[in-house]
Amino acid sequence: MKRLAVLLPLVLAACAGEDQISRYQPIGYLPEAEQISSQADWSNPDVIEMQLVNHAFVPDEITVRRNRPTRLILKNPSKSDHTFVGEQFMKSIAVRQLVGRDITATTAWVEKVVVPAGETKELWFVPTRYGAFTFECTVTGHALLGMKGVINVSN
Numbered sequence: 001m002k003r004l005a006v007l008l009p010l011v012l013a014a015c016a017g018e019d020q021i022s023r024y025q026p027i028g029y030l031p032e033a034e035q036i037s038s039q040a041d042w043s044n045p046d047v048i049e050m051q052l053v054n055h056a057f058v059p060d061e062i063t064v065r066r067n068r069p070t071r072l073i074l075k076n077p078s079k080s081d082h083t084f085v086g087e088q089f090m091k092s093i094a095v096r097q098l099v100g101r102d103i104t105a106t107t108a109w110v111e112k113v114v115v116p117a118g119e120t121k122e123l124w125f126v127p128t129r130y131g132a133f134t135f136e137c138t139v140t141g142h143a144l145l146g147m148k149g150v151i152n153v154s155n
């Protein structure tokens with residue numbers, strides 16, 4: 001007797017995945033990122049903290065200054081994993097490093113930050129383009145529930 005193929009689950013378990021960081025410039029990302037981040041003065045960066053909760057970024061709008069070394073502290077006090085992803089924003093920053101509980105990744109390009117439940121990640125970067133950039137959590141359903149925000153890059 002023939003059996004129908006078992007259908008793959010239509011909805012994958014909500015999964016935050018892994019950080020996406022690059023040693024090489026991904027297409028469309030800032031070519032001079034390495035140079036900018038290594039020449040920046042990291043002794044006194046601007047520090048901004050954001051919480052990732054169910055299901056929102058708090059605050060959901062922040063402002064950073066163009067060409068200013070910045071430490072964005074992403075805290076996840078919730079019991080779920082969350083991510084921080086904003087393609088146009090990530091394409092416009094020069095990253096110094098991504099710091100987490102178990103990692104310090106020195107890299108110029110970051111495409112995705114995963115902040116596991118209860119953990120904190122720090123993205124050190126220099127914003128290079130003015131604008132209002134959207135970001136969101138890419139875990140299935142979270143953005144629809146409101147987990148998104150805006151980063152303004154101003155003077």
Ligand SMILES: [Cu+2]
Pocket residue numbers: 055081082083137138139142147
């Ligand atoms: Cu989320």
